[in-house]
Amino acid sequence: MNLTFLVSGILFGIGLVMSGMTNPQKVIGFLDVFGSWDYALVFVMGGAVFFNLVSFKFIKKLNRPKLGSSFSWPTKKDIDKNLIIGSALFGIGWGISGICPGPGIVNLVTLDLKALVFVVFLFIGIYIFKMVKSAFNL
Amino acid sequence: MNNILYPLAGGLLIGLASTVLMLFAGKIAGISGILAKILDPLSINKSMSIFFVLGLLLGGTFMKVFFSSFFSYGLDSSYVRLAIAGIIVGFGTQLGSGCTSGHGVCGLARLSVRSLVATLTFISFGILTVYCLKVLL
Numbered sequence: 001m002n003l004t005f006l007v008s009g010i011l012f013g014i015g016l017v018m019s020g021m022t023n024p025q026k027v028i029g030f031l032d033v034f035g036s037w038d039y040a041l042v043f044v045m046g047g048a049v050f051f052n053l054v055s056f057k058f059i060k061k062l063n064r065p066k067l068g069s070s071f072s073w074p075t076k077k078d079i080d081k082n083l084i085i086g087s088a089l090f091g092i093g094w095g096i097s098g099i100c101p102g103p104g105i106v107n108l109v110t111l112d113l114k115a116l117v118f119v120v121f122l123f124i125g126i127y128i129f130k131m132v133k134s135a136f137n138l
Numbered sequence: 139m140n141n142i143l144y145p146l147a148g149g150l151l152i153g154l155a156s157t158v159l160m161l162f163a164g165k166i167a168g169i170s171g172i173l174a175k176i177l178d179p180l181s182i183n184k185s186m187s188i189f190f191v192l193g194l195l196l197g198g199t200f201m202k203v204f205f206s207s208f209f210s211y212g213l214d215s216s217y218v219r220l221a222i223a224g225i226i227v228g229f230g231t232q233l234g235s236g237c238t239s240g241h242g243v244c245g246l247a248r249l250s251v252r253s254l255v256a257t258l259t260f261i262s263f264g265i266l267t268v269y270c271l272k273v274l275l
Contacts, residue, residue, distance in 0.1 A: 003189075006189040007158060008158045009190040009196070010155075011152075012152055012169075012190075013193060013194040013196065013197020013198045013201070017202075017209070018205075019144065019145045019148020019149055019152065031265050040142055041145055045246075048243040049243060051150050051247075052244060053247045056248060066161055068163050068165075073166070076252060079252055079255050084256075085234070086233030086235065087241070087257075089227075089263075091266075092230070092263050094264045094267075097215055099227070101169045101237050106195070107198075109195060110209060112212070117220050118224045120224070121220070122224040122228040125224060125227060126173060127177060129228065130178075
């Protein structure tokens, strides 16, 4: 199981770098639709979603994963306040930095201290959420 | 052409990566969720999450060593800006139960309306933020 996660992570990391998602300027260019829009990253999500559309269709027919006991398909369906506010906040942070969680981690390999600062504060944000969640029963 | 070819190839690889995780482990490749499990003292999936992050770093290192031209960019934002963004991204992805990978890549492929709403929301707010920062700064 650990090996599956390792292999998936390696492929994911290579894909993120190759696609341009780890380059903050590229991401901000993609989000700059009212300026000089760089549409290239549309093909990243397009390619990834297309691949999974096909593969998930087949995987859904299986009774169990090859190495695990059961599939953990998400079951939540409700579109609630948390989903909207959380996604909006994520979008704001993504727009400020041009970095989302995966590329944030991958950028650590640049050995740029700034990449580390982003990741440390990313974990602080996750930690704050955990504190707020247990305090307010979110 | 390269400006479309590499994003497409990278996207397909990201698809393959999340397919591998679902096919073999039965898990959604949601990176913000995987990161949260590392901080969770009660998580039973902690070692798997650590292996995934290790994989991300190995994949990135592989590209840096053999295809260094992909790393010709720099992180231009100031430390303060990156710190603020990091906190907001960390908090927001937990409250919204996902980021570009979980909602975007996996959720859309599952045809989940919840993930579609989340994806449209974070892309819209990303666009709005980039626009506002450009006008203000």
